[in-house]
Amino acid sequence: MSPAPPPDWVLARRRLVGDRIRDARLHANLTQERLAERAGMDRQAVNRIEQGHQSPILDNLFRIADALNVPLADLVR
Template sequence: MPSAVPPPDWVIARRRVIGDRIRAARLHANLTQERLAELAEMDRQTINRIEQGHQSPIVDNLIRIADALDVPLADLVR
């Protein structure tokens, strides 16, 4: 089985921007990572990895996060 090809640098950079937007929205809502994770029905470690840009969030998780933050999904990914 072939190994996965790592994403190009520009994809990683965009992933970090999305994580920064999630973090900013979370802090604006005065939420901890733990509380956001509870509201989004996710675990805190996943929230942390997404905010740090270490994990690519799946669309379902982005929808959960946007809903928990009460922000449009587009605000997180544009």
């Protein structure tokens, strides 16, 4: 039995976090590829997180925030 899909409000918050990551990445003048390299991830994972298609694990959020040189709280507030 597969788990129930997340409620709409969770999906909306996930998209909001992805938007904040994208905004911070663009502000830092980084491509998804470069952010992925800095964070030790693959570009496809960064893309899925920015698009809200994947819920990032906390470790990856730490990596992304560090690679962007922004506080984690700025990405998930």
